[in-house]
Amino acid sequence: MALSVSEINRIARLARLDLSPEEGRLYADQLSRVVDYIDQIARFEEGLDGSGPDSSHGVRLETPRPDTAGATLDVADFLRNAPAALDRFLVVPQVK
Amino acid sequence: MKDLVTWSAGRLASAVRAGEVTAAELLEAFLARLAAVEPSVHAFVRVDEEGARIRARGLDERRGRGEPLGALAGVPVAVKDNLAVAGRSLTCGSRILEGYVSPYSATAVERLEAAGAVLVGHTNMDEFGMGSSCEASAYGPTRNPWDLARVPGGSSGGSAAAVAARLVPLALGSDTGGSVRQPAALCGVAGLKPTYGRVSRYGLVAFASSLDQIGPLAGSVGDVALALEIIAGQDPLDATSSAVPSGDYAASARQGGGLDGVRAGVPRQLAVDRLEPDVRGDWERSLARLEELGVRLVEVDVPALEAATAVYYVLANSEASANLARFDGVRYGRRSRDASTLTELYHRSRSEGFGAEVKRRILLGTFALSSGYHEAYYDRAAAVARALGRELAAALEGTDVLLSPASPSAAFRLGERSDPLTMYLSDVYTVPANLAGLPAVAVPSGVSAEGLPLSLQLVGRAFDEARLLRVAAAFEAAADFRRPMLPVAPTQAPPEAPV
Numbered sequence: 001m002a003l004s005v006s007e008i009n010r011i012a013r014l015a016r017l018d019l020s021p022e023e024g025r026l027y028a029d030q031l032s033r034v035v036d037y038i039d040q041i042a043r044f045e046e047g048l049d050g051s052g053p054d055s056s057h058g059v060r061l062e063t064p065r066p067d068t069a070g071a072t073l074d075v076a077d078f079l080r081n082a083p084a085a086l087d088r089f090l091v092v093p094q095v096k
Numbered sequence: 097m098k099d100l101v102t103w104s105a106g107r108l109a110s111a112v113r114a115g116e117v118t119a120a121e122l123l124e125a126f127l128a129r130l131a132a133v134e135p136s137v138h139a140f141v142r143v144d145e146e147g148a149r150i151r152a153r154g155l156d157e158r159r160g161r162g163e164p165l166g167a168l169a170g171v172p173v174a175v176k177d178n179l180a181v182a183g184r185s186l187t188c189g190s191r192i193l194e195g196y197v198s199p200y201s202a203t204a205v206e207r208l209e210a211a212g213a214v215l216v217g218h219t220n221m222d223e224f225g226m227g228s229s230c231e232a233s234a235y236g237p238t239r240n241p242w243d244l245a246r247v248p249g250g251s252s253g254g255s256a257a258a259v260a261a262r263l264v265p266l267a268l269g270s271d272t273g274g275s276v277r278q279p280a281a282l283c284g285v286a287g288l289k290p291t292y293g294r295v296s297r298y299g300l301v302a303f304a305s306s307l308d309q310i311g312p313l314a315g316s317v318g319d320v321a322l323a324l325e326i327i328a329g330q331d332p333l334d335a336t337s338s339a340v341p342s343g344d345y346a347a348s349a350r351q352g353g354g355l356d357g358v359r360a361g362v363p364r365q366l367a368v369d370r371l372e373p374d375v376r377g378d379w380e381r382s383l384a385r386l387e388e389l390g391v392r393l394v395e396v397d398v399p400a401l402e403a404a405t406a407v408y409y410v411l412a413n414s415e416a417s418a419n420l421a422r423f424d425g426v427r428y429g430r431r432s433r434d435a436s437t438l439t440e441l442y443h444r445s446r447s448e449g450f451g452a453e454v455k456r457r458i459l460l461g462t463f464a465l466s467s468g469y470h471e472a473y474y475d476r477a478a479a480v481a482r483a484l485g486r487e488l489a490a491a492l493e494g495t496d497v498l499l500s501p502a503s504p505s506a507a508f509r510l511g512e513r514s515d516p517l518t519m520y521l522s523d524v525y526t527v528p529a530n531l532a533g534l535p536a537v538a539v540p541s542g543v544s545a546e547g548l549p550l551s552l553q554l555v556g557r558a559f560d561e562a563r564l565l566r567v568a569a570a571f572e573a574a575a576d577f578r579r580p581m582l583p584v585a586p587t588q589a590p591p592e593a594p595v
Contacts, residue, residue, distance in 0.1 A: 008459065015417060015462040016424070016439075017455055018447040027459055030516050034460060037517055038406045038473065044399070044480045063339070065332050077199040083431035092426055096437040 001039060002032045100125040102581060105171045105265040105319040106346070109212065112170035115159065119152040119170030123214055126172045130216070130263045136244055139258035141177050141235050142185060143217035148172065151214045166211035167326060167346075173208055174258050174267040177218040178225060179310070180299035181205055188301050189223040189233035189251075192423050192430045192449025202299025203334070204268060204310045204327040211326045216264055219254030223451045224420065225272055225303040227251050228522035229513065230279070232453040237510055240283060241582045242548055246507040249279030249522075255313050256283040261582060266314045266323055272303045273408050274526025276311040277538035277553060281502035284540045284549030284579055286572070287313040288320045289526075291559045292533035293338035295324075296331030304415035305336075307408075307530040315579055317539060317569040321349035324561060340559045348562040349569040356390035358567055360554075361495035365401040366525075372505055374544040379501050382541045382552045385574050386499075391567075396491035396498065400484035401528055407484070408527035409520055410464045410477035417461030423449065456516060485532040492534075492557045497567050500525045502538035502551035525553055535561045537568045540577040549577070 005024045008031065012019045019027065075088055084091035100108065100122060111117045127145060134140060155170050175181065178188045180198035187193040201209075209215065222232040230238040230253025238253045240246040241261035248257040252269025256279035259267050269276040271289035280287025289311045300310055312323035328342035362383070368376055383393060400407075425431035425445025432444030450458070464473035491498060504524055513519045529536035534555050541552040552571065556564030 003463070011459050011462050011466065014466060015458045016421075016442045016446055017450070017458065018443045019455075023452075023455070027456060030456065031460055031463070034409065034517050034520070035463070037520075038410055038477075041403050041406050041410070041476050041480055042472075044403045044483065045476065064335060073199055078427075080199070081196055081428035083425060083428070090426055092438050093435055093441055094437060096439065 001035050003028050003035060101129045101262045103265065104316055105168060105314060106322050108265060109167060109169045109171050112155070112159070112212075113165050119155040119214060120149070122170050123148055123152040123172055126216070126264060133241075133261050133263060136239065137241055137257050137261050137263075138236060138238050139219055139254045139261065139263055140174065140217045141187060141189070141220050141233075141254070144184065144215070148214050148216050155212060155214070167322060168208060168266070169212035171213050171266060172216045172264045173213040174216050174219045174255060174264045175205055176252050176255050176267070176269045177221050178270055178301040179205055179218075179268060180301075181215060181218070184218070186218070186301070187235070188225070189221040189235060190449065190451065190454070191234045192446070194430060196428055198299075200299060202310075203296035203331045205299065207327045208268070208323070213266075219252070219258050219267060221254055222251035223454050224301070224416070225251040225270060225275055226416070226453050226457050228274070228278055228519050229508070229510075230254060231510060232451060234451055239510070240507045242284065242507065246509050246548070247282065249282035249503070249507065251275040251279070252287075252313065253279045256280050256285055256287065259283070259285045259313050259315060260579070266312060266319055268323075268327075269311055269313055270300055270303075271309050271311045271530065272307045273412055273530050274523040276313060277526050277536060278503050278522060280313050280538040281551030281553075282507040282549065284551075284577070285313050285315055286317045286320045286537065286539055286568075287311060288324060288537045288561075288565075289529060289535065290324060290328065290561060291338070291535045293336050293340075294342065294535065294559065294561065295327050296329075296334040296337040298331055298333035302419040304412040305419065306415060307412055317537065317565055317572045318346065318349045320537065321345035321565045321569070324565075338559065343562040345561055345565055348566045351566050352570065352573070354390045355386065355567060355570050358391045358497070359394050359495040360386060360391050360567075361394050361396035361491050361498040363396050363398040363401055363491070363498065363500065365398055366500055368501070371501065375501055375503075375505060375550060378542040378544070378550040379552070382571070382575070383499070386571060389570055389574055394495055396495065398484070398487045398491055400480055400487050403480050404484060404528045404531060405521060405524050407477045407480045408523065408531060409460065410473050411481060411531070413457045413461035414464045414474050415461070417458045417465065420454070420458055425449075453516070481531045484528060488528065488532045488534060488555070496556075496563055498555040500553050500555075502526065502553035506544045506546065506548035506550055529555050534558055535564050537564060539568050539572050539575070540579070541571075541575050542577055
């Protein structure tokens with residue numbers, strides 16, 4: 001399946017990435033070939049279990065730990081990695 | 097004891113516990129080797145010599161006071177740059193995490209340190225684990241100690257090269273689709289991906305959460321088993337870590353003897369006739385050697401194997417596109433300086449911070465999860481992965497292990513695989529074990545005509561690492577492979593890196 005540059009740019013917006021025109025062309029070309037390769041999965045449809053799309057492909061969670069409050073990361077320790085912080089809050093540019 | 101850097105981790109720890117050598121002396125021997133060799137290999141992104149020296153002295157003092165030291169007493173170890181160490185930088189081979197300092201340690205790291213290991217530093221990797229050559233690191237490529245013009249494999253290429261060059265006897269990597277086993281194969285060391293859930297992922301930066309496992313790389317199967325024994329086990333901080341009791345893996349690897357009665361499955365779908373002659377020849381010799389040890393080879397049918405690489409690149413990148421959404425310039429990591437709105441901040445921070453391969457994979461994963469394509473790609477891939485899991489489990493009902501080459505080729509040259517799809521196919525033999533959650537180990541099996549290491553992969557039943565490592569160690573002992581002290585001269589300038 002060929003992915004156009006405009007399709008790549010649409011996906012990039014969903015992924016919150018800005019692509020240069022050159023990147024858009026490069027990724028359209030490369031990912032079209034990758035998706036062509038991936039399309040072979042369709043050949044293996046027969047004999048599948050038909051279980052719903054909501055189930056994961058195999059991860060089993062062990063018994064969850066008790067739902068009780070425990071220690072968490074100290075806010076000051078956490079904020080040491082923040083690009084900008086004020087008191088106990090992260091600072092970001094205005095939301096538009 | 098000039099040859100300390102050639103000793104196994106187990107032997108070094110015994111010597112430290114017995115007082116034959118101090119942890120400080122041991123560390124200096126490895127740091128001297130590192131000073132001489134690391135400029136050529138570039139296995140590390142950060143080395144913490146002072147921290148390691150303080151730690152080694154502390155261990156020696158503890159021994160002086162008569163306190164018991166652990167199974168890795170004084171053993172220098174390295175960990176991949178996606179494993180958190182409290183108070184230390186962590187960058188995942190990415191510019192987007194420059195300056196990040198881990199507020200806590202990964203459980204696997206804590207367990208190594210509790211066993212007496214001395215952490216030397218963080219090893220280089222393809223950015224966020226996305227690559228098979230270690231070329232996709234923001235900090236420059238690592239070089240294969242066997243031939244500095246070649247890649248060490250990836251994404252745990254720094255860990256594999258560090259062990260191969262004897263900069264450390266033991267290292268941790270992580271394996272999402274082969275990122276421990278493929279570089280182990282290309283560097284001529286042993287590398288294990290444990291069963292999903294065998295080792296806690298707490299403190300491992302997520303790439304694809306349903307596939308990621310932390311695994312050890314070392315000069316021998318015995319050392320890999322020793323490391324697994326230390327890092328394995330349930331952890332309340334990782335809900336996917338398993339309550340299945342872990343085993344005495346080091347003893348299993350030491351068991352020795354023949355392999356009479358062991359049945360090894362060889363999938364019909366391996367397509368070995370398409371392999372390079374050297375790899376195919378080594379594969380056939382490995383099978384013959386196993387038969388000499390008493391193994392009965394059985395042909396098994398795993399039809400979904402042919403779709404595994406395609407399935408893997410859908411599922412892994414779908415999960416990656418979600419996991420890497422957290423890098424947005426708000427809470428940690430790189431923040432673009434010229435964004436005037438929050439949306440611009442997200443876009444610019446991510447676009448400036450991520451490298452080309454990471455962007456490519458985020459785009460692929462976002463595509464596979466997007467409206468209109470989700471059913472055809474993600475859902476279908478998940479269904480085929482479940483089918484593959486059933487087929488592999490059925491094949492392992494009648495066999496003890498499954499066999500394949502660990503890599504379809506020996507180490508390739510830097511810059512040789514610039515096409516993403518060609519690079520993705522480097523993982524063709526390793527991804528099935530991740531998709532099925534099974535344990536798998538790469539064991540050096542021989543050397544190519546060009547003098548490069550080749551490797552056999554053995555896949556075991558879920559949580560049956562004891563049997564897997566026993567068979568692997570017996571194969572290793574019989575294989576025609578001796579790891580030389582690689583001739584990386586201190587003055588040898590690395591070849592220029594391709595752009």
